[in-house]
Amino acid sequence: MGETQASEYRSDIHRQQRDLMLRWYQRLEESAHGGPPAVSLMISGNCVELLEAFGAVPLYPEVNALQLAIRHQSLDPILAAEEMGYAADNCAYVKADIGAMIKGITPAGTELPVPKLVLCNFVGCNTYVKWFEHAAEFQNAPLAMLDVPFLRTAEPRAEDVAYIVCQLKEIVKQLEELTGRRFDYDRFREAMRCSARVEEAWSRIKHLARRTPTPFDAYFDAITLMGPLYVYRGSPEGVAFFELALRELEEKAARGEGIYDQERFRVVMEGPPPYPFFRTFRDMFAAWKATAVASTYSTVGGLWEFGFRHDPDHPFESLAMHMLAHNVTNRNYLQRYDQIRRYIEEWDADGVVIHFVKSCRLFSAGQGDMRGYFTQQLGVPTLYVESDLEDPRYFSEAQIKNRMDAFFEALEHARSTGTLHRGAAAIRHAPGGEIAPAAADRLKILQ
């Protein structure tokens, strides 16, 4: 294949995104010098609105880790952590974060504060627990654990919601003591209102990708928007940014502009990207003019395209619901299947690409079966490639490119013979492609 360069969308959105993220690092630096208090938080189903009520800045170790990787700076801190005794198969995000902490490396070169609280919002991934224990220890900062039960049933149970609400209220007390600031309930509700508007805009952006051609790539471009989504969601800056992004992309869609001069393939992406080779990976899709119309990774922080919004009238309960049920990491595996299936059908995709991350158990365990489910039960072409989201040593360019090219060659051939089906047709075409009724029961997606 000829080397087509990815033409990601460049405009005001990108400029503003960069400014916002830079501003975030500046606020963190201010925090290190007596500015607003900082609180460490995990991305998965995060409760950033709670911090807004204190005027606190979120400190996301995952964002720092991925920023290091994307700037090709992750290997040094990973090696530093391994020298300390972290094992080869520990989550590489953890190693990059801890290693960077030890070596004093920061992604933007700005100073990072010692958080007033290391708040482990344990949602879905149990690596978080140990990660935040270590982070608290190394920074000599207090630690709080928010225990969010894993979602095993289709609907969250009332006891689970009450359990989380009760914990959130305890955290509020703890934060009042640690920051010396009073919990501002009005500001909290205002943050919920901002979040709901951001979620509405973000969700509409995602629904724009249902068009052919899609005006934005719901994996690679979505990742650009995810920083502001997690840092600024509960703030007026977040609202302004996402409403601008929506306008721009709507205009682009109205002009009928896609990612490439001609969109050839539409895929659903599963799994985090290989950040150390982000550009290289993107170019492998670009070579085939393939766009991601939807991705599960962009729903780690929250799953809003199916309708959930934070509710200013029930702020604590809706925070709990968000953490419990409306992010991909805390949902059960069959719900992830169904999420992808809906993307294929409603976002009109030709196939699925799974990027398996060697050091991330949470996302990757079971992806072999997932591949089997999509290819064999639903008859949807599904590619499986392996590397890592943070550790550059696991990326073998020639091997991954080979698999990608073979996958798209097969799709192209199928199209030339009229046997490639898109969207709902792709699934209906499968021999016996129905989910067993017992499984379907547990699968009901939450609205």
Next chain:
Amino acid sequence: MRVAAGVDVGSTQTKAVIVGEDGGVRMLGRALVDTGANVQRAAENGFLEACRESGVEPESVGFVVGTGYGRYKITFGNTQMTEISCHARGAHFLFPSTRTVIDMGGQDSKAISVGEHGEVLDFVMNDKCAAGTGRFLANAAEVLGIGLDEIGPLSLRARHPVKITTVCTVFVESDILSYLAQGKKPEDVLGGVHLAIARRTVSLARRVPIDPGITMTGGVSRNTGMVKALEEVLGTKLQVNSDAHFAGALGAALFAIEKMGESFESGIWRPSNATPRG
């Protein structure tokens, strides 16, 4: 007659096949050379030798498709395709009833589910590590001090194949040495080595549906011991012949004939100092 070529530059060997079409398509000749350090040169040599074997002038070859890991290094190729597509196509040409291809090469092993017309329906490959590939066999041969071509036939003589528990290409050496130290016969050790790889390959292949009509391709298909070990683990016969080793290059040549289409342009052959095309 329209003539086209496929060149498969693999990690250890380079294969080239020339096909001709007048009425039907047939294979005119084939060549095999070691890849070595100069990939570009290997591709050229393979191509020229296959031309000689076929009795065609290099200039009369209308289209060349490159495949294998070195495919982008073939300066005289018109286009490239992955060896996954090419092996499926080549295997289907050799055995039209092919529905599953097991390809074992120097550093790769893969299973491909193939449609009625030789198209790829699904595929799986071993990951980054060389466990369960030709490399593993080569290491075992080296430790035993036996030529690579002899290990297959020798393994067929195993009466009590040993149990090899590792599929790691590095650790298998110590496993073999300890069996030899225990006085096990080389054929029993080799029997165990072949079975270990066969089991690993079949468990990989089970991730695509293994439909009947299983064709084995790639360099390891010449190893009679491996064919038998795979048949034993699968519980069924494999389709394999002496051309199966060339299936990738053959598939590439078949795509080349197809792609040549109407725009037949003669004389695309250029020596390597010419600028790359495509």
